[in-house]
Amino acid sequence: MNSVILRVGTRYLAGLLLVFSFYMMLRGHNEPGGGFIGGLTGATGFVLYAIACGTQDARAALRVMPQTIAIWGLGIALAVGLFAAIFGDALFTGQWLFIGATETEKGLPLSSVLVFDIGVYLVVFGSILTLVFAMEEEI
Amino acid sequence: MAGGFPTDTRGNGLTGIVPVVFAAALFVYFASMVPTIAATEVIRVSIPWIPSLGIELAFLVDGLSLTFSLLISGIGTLVLLYSNTYLAGHPQYARFALFLTAFMVSMLGLVLADDLILLFVFWELTTLTSYMLIGFSHETEKSRRNALQALFVTGAGGLAFLAGLILLAAASGTTSISGIIAQGSALKEHAMYLPILILLLAGTFTKSAQVPFHFWLPNAMAAPTPVSAFLHSATMVKAGVYVMARMHPAMSGTDVWLWTLTILGAVTAVFASLLALRQTNLKQALAYTTLMALGTLTLFLGQESGYAMTAFATFLIVHSLYKASLFLVVGCIDLSTGTRETDQLGGLGRIMPITAVAAALAALSMAGFPPFLGFIGKELKYAGAIAVASEPLLVAGAALLSNALMLAVAGVVAFRPFWQGSVPSGQSPREAPWQMWAGPIILASLGAVFGVYPDLLQVALINPTVISLTGEIGEAKELKLWAGINVPLFLSIATFILGLLFYKFHVQLRAKLEQGFQAIPNLDKGWDSFLDGLKRFAKWQTQLVQNGKLSSYLFGTFLTIAAGILLTLVYTGMPMIAVDLSDVEWKHTSIALLTIAGALLALVTNSRIAGIAALGVVGIGIALIFIVFSAPDVAITQLLVETLIVVLVAVVMLRLPSLPKAEFRPGRAVLSIAVGVAVSLTLIAVVSSPLDLRLTDYFEATSWPEAYGRNIVNVILVDFRALDTFGEIAVVVIAALSAYALLRTTRKGDQK
Numbered sequence: 001m002n003s004v005i006l007r008v009g010t011r012y013l014a015g016l017l018l019v020f021s022f023y024m025m026l027r028g029h030n031e032p033g034g035g036f037i038g039g040l041t042g043a044t045g046f047v048l049y050a051i052a053c054g055t056q057d058a059r060a061a062l063r064v065m066p067q068t069i070a071i072w073g074l075g076i077a078l079a080v081g082l083f084a085a086i087f088g089d090a091l092f093t094g095q096w097l098f099i100g101a102t103e104t105e106k107g108l109p110l111s112s113v114l115v116f117d118i119g120v121y122l123v124v125f126g127s128i129l130t131l132v133f134a135m136e137e138e139i
Numbered sequence: 140m141a142g143g144f145p146t147d148t149r150g151n152g153l154t155g156i157v158p159v160v161f162a163a164a165l166f167v168y169f170a171s172m173v174p175t176i177a178a179t180e181v182i183r184v185s186i187p188w189i190p191s192l193g194i195e196l197a198f199l200v201d202g203l204s205l206t207f208s209l210l211i212s213g214i215g216t217l218v219l220l221y222s223n224t225y226l227a228g229h230p231q232y233a234r235f236a237l238f239l240t241a242f243m244v245s246m247l248g249l250v251l252a253d254d255l256i257l258l259f260v261f262w263e264l265t266t267l268t269s270y271m272l273i274g275f276s277h278e279t280e281k282s283r284r285n286a287l288q289a290l291f292v293t294g295a296g297g298l299a300f301l302a303g304l305i306l307l308a309a310a311s312g313t314t315s316i317s318g319i320i321a322q323g324s325a326l327k328e329h330a331m332y333l334p335i336l337i338l339l340l341a342g343t344f345t346k347s348a349q350v351p352f353h354f355w356l357p358n359a360m361a362a363p364t365p366v367s368a369f370l371h372s373a374t375m376v377k378a379g380v381y382v383m384a385r386m387h388p389a390m391s392g393t394d395v396w397l398w399t400l401t402i403l404g405a406v407t408a409v410f411a412s413l414l415a416l417r418q419t420n421l422k423q424a425l426a427y428t429t430l431m432a433l434g435t436l437t438l439f440l441g442q443e444s445g446y447a448m449t450a451f452a453t454f455l456i457v458h459s460l461y462k463a464s465l466f467l468v469v470g471c472i473d474l475s476t477g478t479r480e481t482d483q484l485g486g487l488g489r490i491m492p493i494t495a496v497a498a499a500l501a502a503l504s505m506a507g508f509p510p511f512l513g514f515i516g517k518e519l520k521y522a523g524a525i526a527v528a529s530e531p532l533l534v535a536g537a538a539l540l541s542n543a544l545m546l547a548v549a550g551v552v553a554f555r556p557f558w559q560g561s562v563p564s565g566q567s568p569r570e571a572p573w574q575m576w577a578g579p580i581i582l583a584s585l586g587a588v589f590g591v592y593p594d595l596l597q598v599a600l601i602n603p604t605v606i607s608l609t610g611e612i613g614e615a616k617e618l619k620l621w622a623g624i625n626v627p628l629f630l631s632i633a634t635f636i637l638g639l640l641f642y643k644f645h646v647q648l649r650a651k652l653e654q655g656f657q658a659i660p661n662l663d664k665g666w667d668s669f670l671d672g673l674k675r676f677a678k679w680q681t682q683l684v685q686n687g688k689l690s691s692y693l694f695g696t697f698l699t700i701a702a703g704i705l706l707t708l709v710y711t712g713m714p715m716i717a718v719d720l721s722d723v724e725w726k727h728t729s730i731a732l733l734t735i736a737g738a739l740l741a742l743v744t745n746s747r748i749a750g751i752a753a754l755g756v757v758g759i760g761i762a763l764i765f766i767v768f769s770a771p772d773v774a775i776t777q778l779l780v781e782t783l784i785v786v787l788v789a790v791v792m793l794r795l796p797s798l799p800k801a802e803f804r805p806g807r808a809v810l811s812i813a814v815g816v817a818v819s820l821t822l823i824a825v826v827s828s829p830l831d832l833r834l835t836d837y838f839e840a841t842s843w844p845e846a847y848g849r850n851i852v853n854v855i856l857v858d859f860r861a862l863d864t865f866g867e868i869a870v871v872v873i874a875a876l877s878a879y880a881l882l883r884t885t886r887k888g889d890q891k
Contacts, residue, residue, distance in 0.1 A: 024775075028850060028853040028857075029847070029848040029849070029850055029853055029857075030850050031849075032771035032772045032775055032850060033772070033850070033853070034772065034850070034853040034856060034857070035857065036776055036856070037772065037775050037776055037779065040776065040780065041779060044782060044786075047783065047786055047787075048786075051786070067876060067879060070875055071872060073868065073872075074868060074872050077868060078865065081861065081862070081865060092861035092865065094846060094857075094861075109847060111847070113848075113857045113861075116864075117853075117857050119868070120856075120857070120864060120868055123868040123872055124871065126872075127874070127875035128783065130876070130879050131875055131879065132783075132787060134878070134879045134882040135787065135791060136790060138882045
């Protein structure tokens with residue numbers, strides 16, 4: 001698919017999709033979204049990129065091998081699970097920290113749950129790209 | 140193994156010493172329990188293992204298990220000491236020592252286990268470790284074949300054994316062995332008694348190599364000689380005998396038990412003695428005499444009298460002592476001269492005096508000469524045989540014949556190579572180093588010591604063992620060297636005369652036996668063709684099930700789904716379904732029509748791209764349903780996945796040639812309609828039954844206060860059910876990597 005318009009357009013589209021995918025992941029705890037959806041959205045962007053510009057370019061843009069990303073995601077998710085054990089909780093219990101919390105304001109909530117969701121995101125993202133790139137290159 | 144003794148007799152360093160010390164420590168540990176057991180007490184230890192099933196890690200030390208434990212750990216120590224020199228400098232000695240020690244521990248676990256499931260675990264462990272040991276010289280084809288044969292035969296028996304144990308546990312309501320025995324004769328009257336007995340005996344007879352499963356034992360002699368000494372004299376083959384003995388109080392006394400064990404035991408004993416005499420290879424001859432011993436032990440377990448039980452306990456010990464000793468002697472002869480063939484051996488007595496003495500002591504015990512323990516064992520055997528109420532003539536006859544043959548074999552194995560003929564030219568034998576003659580001498584001397592002082596054994600081991608076997612105190616008969624002039628004595632004299640005649644004419648007999656055995660079918664000959672047949676069958680059925688056509692896999696999968704659902708519906712009764720269409724709105728109808736239209740288009744189109752797009756429409760229709768019923772997360776996921784699938788499939792499909800004109804295939808049409816109907820019926824049934832909302836309510840109530848999230852779906856994914864999610868993403872990664880590997884492999888294959 002050798003179209004300049006498609007190639008240029010896809011670059012912006014892929015970037016937008018990537019940003020949007022982070023947004024989807026971050027809002028997931030309270031609104032529709034989350035790691036699975038975010039990972040799928042992000043992967044869609046790179047799939048488009050690979051179709052428009054070829055997998056070589058897409059791989060170069062990604063910089064890291066997609067299977068590495070997937071395995072890192074799995075490792076992060078596992079680490080979060082084990083992290084709870086430090087506090088004597090059951091495996092995968094969410095740990096929360098409310099920065100600047102007062103009596104009325106709950107402050108900035110930070111949680112291990114979000115990190116777990118990032119792991120999920122990376123797994124979905126990496127796995128899909130592993131498959132798509134391999135299939136594209138195969139044909 | 141030829142080529143003389145190792146020049147470096149220091150062995151294998153720490154790798155060689157540690158197992159010996161370990162085994163010796165175990166022996167001392169068990170020996171320290173003798174006073175308790177001699178006082179007719181038992182020691183029981185148990186730790187809960189699977190409490191929900193009542194299965195315990197329970198161990199019981201009583202007369203029977205202690206006798207076995209002492210034999211296993213004691214002979215184990217001597218065998219490990221012996222192997223350290225026998226295999227000195229062998230590059231894989233560490234592996235060997237590990238297997239042998241692991242085997243020893245498994246065997247100890249087997250005889251000490253007081254729980255059926257635990258017993259089975261150790262039973263299988265002995266099978267596996269013995270497989271490793273028999274196949275230790277894995278470079279040779281024969282060794283691998285024979286190890287596999289032993290594994291298959293005992294493993295198949297093990298499956299029957301497991302089935303028997305499960306039935307036994309179900310019948311008696313407990314997996315505890317002492318619990319089952321405490322129930323007395325309840326088991327004998329149980330309706331499942333016969334199936335249990337048959338299955339258990341299938342396991343024990345294969346493990347103990349009783350006729351007709353005897354063919355694997357001589358083949359197992361492919362193992363290094365110390366292994367044969369250990370596994371095939373004192374331990375593994377006696378596992379079957381042990382289990383029969385263990386179950387004796389609960390299961391013996393019925394006609395089936397009596398006749399099965401008596402007849403098969405007698406047949407094995409006589410048959411094996413004849414086979415032993417036929418052999419010219421020392422190790423093979425000993426292997427068959429082991430069979431004879433196992434047959435005799437089985438024979439005695441068929442009975443119930445105190446004489447038979449005392450005979451069992453005594454012969455068990457006698458046999459282990461002399462047989463291990465003789466195997467080790469054969470190992471010495473083998474290393475010294477480079478051969479195990481009787482025709483090529485002679486005059487070793489002067490050159491290997493210590494080995495010769497050990498051989499002589501063991502052989503005299505085996506042949507049953509006074510004052511050895513073997514003599515007492517033989518007298519007791521005859522006394523036990525005569526005490527058999529039902530068929531004394533048969534049992535005594537079998538015992539007489541096999542004992543006479545045993546005497547002849549003892550002569551062939553332990554007398555002829557040392558004291559007849561002269562050393563053939565080309566051999567330069569030497570005396571074995573001390574590590575190698577220590578074992579045989581100790582074991583053989585014990586046979587003599589216990590023969591002269593039978594009281595030592597009587598109190599410590601024989602009496603408690605008989606109690607284990609009969610469940611009653613005071614059944615044991617006295618071990619005496621001189622029991623007066625009685626029938627057993629006359630039978631002994633007859634044995635000596637007959638045995639010496641057999642020995643004198645054994646060369647002539649051998650030729651006759653050779654002709655005779657040609658006529659008897661041997662399962663070993665059919666073994667290879669049986670295995671080939673099995674492989675052909677596996678190949679045939681694999682090609683049938685996995686023919687490489689994706690469409691037939693899908694057909695099979697969907698057929699199973701449809702059949703499973705529809706059969707369930709037929710058997711459980713079709714739920715009464717009242718479909719209420721009153722609250723269906725126009726948007727529901729239009730989504731349904733859109734989805735149906737997409738499905739129909741995919742069915743009839745000739746264009747791949749149209750087909751893919753049509754399937755996408757179906758997917759989007761489903762996503763719309765999720766939106767209508769307010770499940771935005773699921774809908775978004777569905778849409779994204781649908782998009783990706785369409786893109787991915789399009790990438791692949793567009794490179795393929797266009798579809799041939801769609802043809803109508805009635806079989807597939809029927810199947811797809813069946814799947815559709817089955818799934819629809821299930822869904823309608825699910826929807827029409829009241830929905831259990833407890834879980835939903837719980838998540839709705841706790842999502843915000845406990846997990847600080849308002850999106851319940853996501854909170855469930857990352858918090859409430861985070862472990863499930865972790866499992867899922869692990870599957871995703873594995874799937875991606877496997878698909879990646881597959882795609883890469885085929886590409887490389889194409890490049891070649």
